[in-house]
Amino acid sequence: MSRVGVLALGPAGVGKSTFCNSIIHHMQTIGRRAHIVNLDPAADPTEYEFTIDIRDLISLQDVMEEMDLGPNGGLVYCFEYLLENLDWLDDQIGDYNDEYLIFDCPGQIELYTHVPVLPTIVRHLKNQLNFNLCATYLLEAPFIIDNSKFFSGALSAMSAMILLELPHINILSKIDLVKNDFNKKKLKQFLNPDPLLLAQEDETFNPKFSKLNKLIANLVDDFGMVQFLPLDCSKDSTSVSTILSYIDDVTQWSEAQEPKEPNDEFEIDDNEVDVQN
Template identity: 60%
Template sequence: MSKFGLLVMGPAGAGKSTFCTALIQHLQNNKRPCYYVNLDPAADEFAFEPDIDIKDLISLEDVMEEMSLGPNGGLIYCFEFLLENLEFLTDPLQEVTDEYLIVFDMPGQIELYTHVPILPDLVKHLMRGSLNINMCAAYLLESTFIIDRPKFFAGTLSAMSAMLMLEMPHVNILSKMDLVKGQVAKRDLKRFLNPDAELVEDDPLRKRAKDKEPGKRDGDPKSTKNVMAGTSFHKLNKAVAQLIDDFSMVSFLKLDAQDEDSVGAVLSYIDDAIQYHEAQEPKEPKMEFDDEPMESRMDG
């Protein structure tokens, strides 16, 4: 029998833990069971106590102190240690039934999703091993990135890299939508939800800079002021945006974690990706009768 899981990931500050909290609260409000797994060895505050916490196996702080590693190196060491001790994760998950949604809260270092093969190995073990978990990845990108279009396309590229690396059903989410309310027109927002390469050309910040100093050249390419504003940088952004457009793999859902309807809408896409409802047994509807005798109800 399949189990069902969600891998919540994305860069630091994208709102992963906030989304996990809102999702668990939404599931509880709808009387749906949830199993919460924290795989961030640096996390120490939780709105809901994790059912499995990687810090009970290994903590980033201890690794950095004992191995003289930095945060990124220490994090990779923690996951390598987890892969060597997978029974810590798999043994308790064996008991989880198919009614549960298993939520894996991941750390914010994107190297795990885009550069090293550690997470793909873990995912393969969870999806194809004895656990047989139908899993979906939710990649969160902070919606404020859309104000800075080069930054938005850089974030979108990281989402696409994670999709290619992990080879699993994927849902991309623009989180913290409440922070950009009123700053972006609705018709423009649609172009970010399905990233349009022409957004780079239509960047109002770039146009404003051009209007302010028309005809100005890039100047000294070694100057740090010109690195992020010159023609070469613009060409790079156009190339990245066109690459994303050519692959046509990335689209985004909007998320406001404070709005339960928004959380429910995102969950419906996740359920479709993992085929959750198809595996659930149909339940008999409950029939409510008053205290009237059966004969009277039959006569009616």
């Protein structure tokens, strides 16, 4: 069985930890096993405990106190320290050779847009530890339904897709917070958006930036890969199982499973076979 890893990415507060917990819960209900690998040195576990926790190696609080750094500088220091001690990560993951690992990543997107920390870790997981990886990038639905903010989110998602060079699934989280009927109807056009149409529809854009906005819309449209799956973490939602099916497809999880032994009820008893000469 091959190793499968899922990276939960996105800005701070978009619900990455909730998403990780929802995936774990759903997989347990269908008889599959998974573990959360916490790569956020400032995070505390919520519903499910971390199986592997970067804070066992280094924590943001300790770095800020001992190095007199702020949150962002301290976070960069933590990951630079992790890169110098990747053997620690190897040892931790080594105990879970055939398990499904979900990597809960920090919300500071500069770790893969400005400082190539996560791309380095991704290459290590792929090349040294033989992982089939998938990146999930979360953006908040209440944020995205503002046309101008959509382009901001789309550009950040595109940046992650290009720099990480992984199969990539964009997710709209917190769709349950989109309350009124008008916004619910509007939300549908952002699941498979037409950037050129969205740029034309928005009358709030400053005319001074119309040329820049058109270029951005053309860039997103030409890229052609900015689509979103809805995520609703309520108990009766099927969105988590749908997202997991997409993840399984791009990581080829099903193809890597070992064939199961046939059930006893389907086995043939040699004594019952009538052989005719």
